[in-house]
Amino acid sequence: MRLLIITCMAFVVSPVFSQDLDPRAYIQVPVKSTTMITGFAYSHGGVVTDATLPVQNINADVQSFSIGVAHAFDLFGLSSQALIAVPYSLAQVTGDVNQQASRITRSGFGDMRLRLSVLFHGAPAATLAEMRKTPPRKTILGASLNIVVPTGQFFSDKLINLGTNRWSFRPELALSQRIRKRWTLDAYAGIWLFTNNASFYPGTSLRKQDPMTTFQTHFSYNINPQMWIAFDATFYTGGSSSVNGVYNDDRQSNARFGITAVVPTGKLSSLKFSASTGAVVRVGQDFSTYSIGWQHSWIPGFQASKMKKSR
DSSP states (O other): OHHHHHHHHOOOOOSOOSSOOOTTOSOOOOTTOEEEEEEEEEEEESOOSSTTOSOEEEEEEEEEEEEEEEEEEEETTEEEEEEEEEEEEEEEEEEEETTEEEEEEEEEEOOEEEEEEEEEEEEEOOOHHHHHHSOOOSEEEEEEEEEEESOSOOOTTOSOOSSOSSOEEEEEEEEEEEETTTEEEEEEEEEEEEOOEEEETTTTEEEEEOOEEEEEEEEEEEEETTEEEEEEEEEEEEOOEEETTEEOSOOEEEEEEEEEEEEEEETTEEEEEEEEEEEEOSSSOOEEEEEEEEEEEEOTTHHHHHHHHHO
């Protein structure tokens, strides 16, 4: 049943928002459908919300909880989806500041994530009934805008924070290409743009960061119509920062690899398991993450269609 494939693929948010690895983030979802997502992630290593902080030898244990809601809608005939998600984190961090070892603990909300995606080729806006009548296309092209809102916990007199005290924007273009019956290739290219932080440590400094380019590639395989697994890779470069006009030697040129698996727990719900690690790291983001998430969808017409088919 194609519905099962759709609902199992429609996992729209990762429990952890740092350098996302999001396979199948651009798939067609029936209009007016709503999805609730919850997740938990454990990260260990050089985990910071801002990878260019002047802290050496960072080692952190971070437990993150997230909850989000996504809604699919018709935008001028195009299949679109809006997402809002909020993380809450517990972190224990050690590191060297000015060559002195220190240890801190943080707990609180992280920055809110907003996302708007539009599929402009290969996936016109359609209801569940209309999608059943139309064979899926092999090629889908889409675009999205990710926004990180500075709602997270931030102390201007401290270097390590759960929030970043600035806005971040990532416009992105994407290709989703079905290969034969079971394989799908996803490729995304985007760029992070950052506003300034005028309250940077020790509270009166002005911190700026250059744009950072990101690339993602995912190969996913349908084990059966209800279950799939993906092999993930991302590369990001740029993002040099300056404090009060003085640039730091913190340009990033990093890669991460991971694996993702989705297992159904019902016709409209599924579990998502993922793991990723830093592979080539110049500055920051040298950590491993393990996460589990659960989603449930509400799709108009699903029950009526189910009853009609059983007669």
